[in-house]
Amino acid sequence: ESERLKRENKELRLRAGGTIHVVGHSTAIGEVRQKIERVAPTHSRVLIVGPAGSGKEVIARIIHQKSKRSGGPFVVLNAAAMIPAHMEKELFGIEGGNEEKSQELKIGILEEAHGGTLFIDQVADMPLETQGKILRVLQDQSFYRMGGRQKVKVDVRIIAASSRDLLYEISEKKFREDLYYRLSVVPIKVPALCDRREDLPDLVDYFMQQAA
Numbered sequence: 166e167s168e169r170l171k172r173e174n175k176e177l178r179l180r181a182g183g184t185i186h187v188v189g190h191s192t193a194i195g196e197v198r199q200k201i202e203r204v205a206p207t208h209s210r211v212l213i214v215g216p217a218g219s220g221k222e223v224i225a226r227i228i229h230q231k232s233k234r235s236g237g238p239f240v241v242l243n244a245a246a247m248i249p250a251h252m253e254k255e256l257f258g259i260e261g262g263n264e265e266k267s268q269e270l271k272i273g274i275l276e277e278a279h280g281g282t283l284f285i286d287q288v289a290d291m292p293l294e295t296q297g298k299i300l301r302v303l304q305d306q307s308f309y310r311m312g313g314r315q316k317v318k319v320d321v322r323i324i325a326a327s328s329r330d331l332l333y334e335i336s337e338k339k340f341r342e343d344l345y346y347r348l349s350v351v352p353i354k355v356p357a358l359c360d361r362r363e364d365l366p367d368l369v370d371y372f373m374q375q376a377a
């Protein structure tokens with residue numbers, strides 16, 4: 166039982182953002198590591214692009230760990246996994262309700278991330294209307310809960326990620342150009358594994374240690 170609790174505790178620490186690092190010694194991943202070191206202490210927004218499975222969330226977590234917000238929450242929003250109609254409720258929360266539940270209040274993801282970092286994964290899957298509202302939040306760090314009348318102010322650093330070509334999505338009128346430039350203050354391109362084959366032995370060792 167003691168051993169099981171130790172394993173569960175370790176797994177929870179990992180999920181909650183325990184100490185993690187970029188694995189590999191290739192030139193390509195070295196450039197990513199240098200960008201992380203430069204941008205992490207700042208308040209700049211970061212856009213991480215790269216193929217699926219290349220480690221975009223890992224990089225976002227490392228940036229949070231090395232930032233001045235490391236003591237605050239790291240909240241993940243996977244836009245691809247959410248029903249578009251529910252996205253704004255999840256982001257902004259709900260205030261009020263029907264007559265029987267007029268005091269109903271649901272805190273949104275933006276408030277949960279107050280004082281910390283909000284990681285928006287697969288940001289290209291956000292509906293255009295939601296993109297416009299996120300843009301306004303980036304401009305003044307405040308918003309209204311759905312059904313609410315009082316403006317909510319937050320202090321949140323946003324890191325976004327996408328495995329799709331956002332410039333192509335802009336040309337297809339599926340992603341807002343103004344939002345792209347707001348999010349891409351510091352762009353980080355994560356190389357595909359086929360572009361960093363020399364890192365394979367390091368990755369194999371890392372995953373074996375995790376499994377053992």
